Amino acid sequence: MTKIYGNGFLKDSFESMCRSGRLPHGFIIYGEKGLGKKTAALYMAKTLLCEKGGNVPCNDCRSCRNIDKGIHPDLIFPEQSGKLMTYSVETCRQVSSDSIVAPNNGDRKVYLFADADNIKIPAQNSLLKLIEEPPDFVYFIFTAVSKDSFLPTILSRVVSIGVSPCSDDECAAALALRGYDSGQIQKAMEVFRGNIGMCIQFLEDENLQKIAQLTKKAADSIINRDEYGLLTAFSSDVLKDRNNAAVFLEMFDKVIRDAAVTQIDPEDRCISCCPAEALKLGRRLSAVSAEKIHKATEKAAADYRANVSQTLIMAGLCGEVMDCGR
Numbered sequence: 382m383t384k385i386y387g388n389g390f391l392k393d394s395f396e397s398m399c400r401s402g403r404l405p406h407g408f409i410i411y412g413e414k415g416l417g418k419k420t421a422a423l424y425m426a427k428t429l430l431c432e433k434g435g436n437v438p439c440n441d442c443r444s445c446r447n448i449d450k451g452i453h454p455d456l457i458f459p460e461q462s463g464k465l466m467t468y469s470v471e472t473c474r475q476v477s478s479d480s481i482v483a484p485n486n487g488d489r490k491v492y493l494f495a496d497a498d499n500i501k502i503p504a505q506n507s508l509l510k511l512i513e514e515p516p517d518f519v520y521f522i523f524t525a526v527s528k529d530s531f532l533p534t535i536l537s538r539v540v541s542i543g544v545s546p547c548s549d550d551e552c553a554a555a556l557a558l559r560g561y562d563s564g565q566i567q568k569a570m571e572v573f574r575g576n577i578g579m580c581i582q583f584l585e586d587e588n589l590q591k592i593a594q595l596t597k598k599a600a601d602s603i604i605n606r607d608e609y610g611l612l613t614a615f616s617s618d619v620l621k622d623r624n625n626a627a628v629f630l631e632m633f634d635k636v637i638r639d640a641a642v643t644q645i646d647p648e649d650r651c652i653s654c655c656p657a658e659a660l661k662l663g664r665r666l667s668a669v670s671a672e673k674i675h676k677a678t679e680k681a682a683a684d685y686r687a688n689v690s691q692t693l694i695m696a697g698l699c700g701e702v703m704d705c706g707r
């Protein structure tokens with residue numbers, strides 16, 4: 382059973398496309414991690430392949446049940462490969478040649494390219510002809526954090542639909558259904574609000590809980606001009622791990638983003654893990670300073686990827702941030 386929480390816009394748009402009979406052959410579903418892009422893609426694939434042929438999946442026919450079991454021969458997940466775990470030119474060429482083969486079961490087949498963010502331009506080019514003139518029975522769904530990863534020629538031939546966080550009630554209901562108690566749900570939603578996927582990850586992953594705490598501590602330290610506190614947060618052992626550090630810098634950057642955005646419009650929706658701190662920070666930092674910290678954070682992330690030592694990176698970032706906070 383594929384259930385979509387929130388994302389009413391996505392569901393409505395897709396349903397009305399199905400109803401109109403003018404269904405495009407390609408879709409890009411984009412949005413932040415954890416907001417249910419893959420669930421939405423599966424829901425769409427299920428609808429396209431459902432034997433009842435309606436505008437929503439019946440969840441009951443052989444096709445729907447086979448998708449639930451992960452064994453539908455006409456729902457194809459091209460493989461990611463290589464160091465970057467991306468869709469290679471070769472894979473995309475295989476998809477092109479496979480796409481002219483008629484479906485096994487029904488009258489459609491669906492290629493689902495999940496997490497297509499790092500799909501390179503040559504690989505996209507090798508799909509272009511197919512996306513421009515797909516066989517009648519072929520559909521493509523890509524999921525990605527941002528649609529900026531795609532060539533304009535691809536974007537112009539597919540329908541892009543963004544996913545959005547769901548309401549607090551929907552998120553809480555989805556988490557309760559997974560067996561979390563109200564205390565856990567509250568704790569996760571304080572950090573990730575309507576992002577069900579990130580709430581679940583937060584509850585399952587102690588590291589993420591620590592990183593969220595460090596982010597809040599860093600924000601507090603800037604607000605209180607506490608250079609020592611900031612350096613302590615930045616030099617935490619948790620951040621010795623490159624992946625943790627990348628997540629931390631991303632979360633920290635979101636706080637700075639919120640601080641900058643709420644200066645202009647205090648009603649704007651915060652996306653960081655500590656909106657209260659971001660709001661306070663917004664009153665402390667000028668737009669120019671926020672931009673400088675954002676740039677320094679991006680540089681720190683790049684340095685981490687280039688294997689520069691944590692001590693050097695974080696001392697540098699701390700200095701930049703403290704200069705800006707003055």
Ligand SMILES: [Zn+2]
Binds near residue numbers: 430433440441444446
């Ligand atoms: Zn069905």
